[in-house]
Amino acid sequence: MELRIYFKYVLILFKSQMQYRSSFWLLTVGQFFIPFAMIAGLYFLFERFGEIKGWDFFEVALCFAVIHMAFAISECFARGFDTFSTLVGKGEFDRLLVRPRSTIIQVLGSKFEFSKFGRLFQSILVLIWAISNLSIVWTVMKAVTLLLMVTSGVVIFTGIFMLAATMCFWTIQGVExxxxxxxxxxxxxxxxxxxxxxxxTHFFTFVIPFGCVNYLPLMYILDKTEGNAVLYMISPLAGVAFILPCLRLWQIGVRHYRSTGS
Structure with missing residues (x-):
């Protein structure tokens, strides 16, 4: 039931954004070129120095593509949490509380930015470019690991968006x-x-587990592991686990929320 409602939100907001097609496509094209300067800077950096700590350009480009794909997807579908301070500041969260549905689904469904698919498309092109220039012996498990890397990255970014939104129950000034x-x-x-x-490295592995999304599974895909390769392969699951305390803190925040009274 909750997922069905969520997809209805997706469809409704997609139709509303497509009412202004020219604006939508211009924004999408703009989002496509936003990461262009970053990947260009990355290319010229490696053109100058050759490699960094044993990593060459296309290995880092693969890492770059995974993170930016995850970020683009989370920005598109978890944008409601990123703009949650507006709901609290205007007292509109009170309206969500009286509805007999999950506040998480309602906040997620309050805003989508489908123009972020432009950024996603560029990241996919970088991913294809990197893979085509790397001598990777692909197996089913490596393909699954790559999929887990992107999925886990989406979950981590969504969790951070959720934590930022949770802060708004106490102060909307600290969201920055x-x-x-x-x-x-x-x-x-x-x-x-x-x-x-x-x-x-320790902070972004054991606190906010980005290292479990890019560094550890990337070493497995590139056959650079030391020791048990299975641990490297399943490391993206730590990113999925990251969402659990985020959900718990959100529930605590909702319980401590004080209505605007308006």
Whole structure:
């Protein structure tokens, strides 16, 4: 029932955005070119230095593509949490509370940005470009691992959006702090984490598990593992587990919410 309602939200908002087709396509094209400067900068960086900590351009490009695919999907379908401060500030969250449906589904369904598919499309092209230039011996398990990397990345970004929204139950001014982990996490996770200092690697592996999305499974796909390869292969599941405490904190936030009284 909840999923059916969610997909109805998706369909309704998609139809509404398609009422202005020219605007929609211009925004989509714009989103396609937004990451272009980043991938171009990445290319020229490796053109100058050759490799970084044993990683060449196409290996990092694969990492880049996975993270940006996950970010684009989460920005499209979890945008409601990113703009949640507006709902709280205007008192519109009260309206969601009186409905006999999950607040999570309602907030998720409050906003979608389908123009983000432009960014997703470019990330897919980078992924294809990287894979076609890497000598990867593909197996079913490696293909599943790649799919898990993207899925887990979507879950992690959605969880961070949810945590940012949860902060709004106490203060809508502190939501910008979460952007450090959203934008900062995306920028750092587009490179293999072992190029950073150990404390950064540990933080983005054991606290916000981006390392379980890009670095560890990437080593499995590229046959760079040390020890038990299965652990590298299933590491993206840590990203899926990340959503559990986020959901719990959201429930706590909802219980502590005080109505605007309007």
């Amino acid at each position: 702090v979460a952007n450090i982990f959203i934008d900062g996490g995306r920028e750092m996770a587009q490179y293999p984490l072992n190029i950073y200092q150990k404390w950064v």
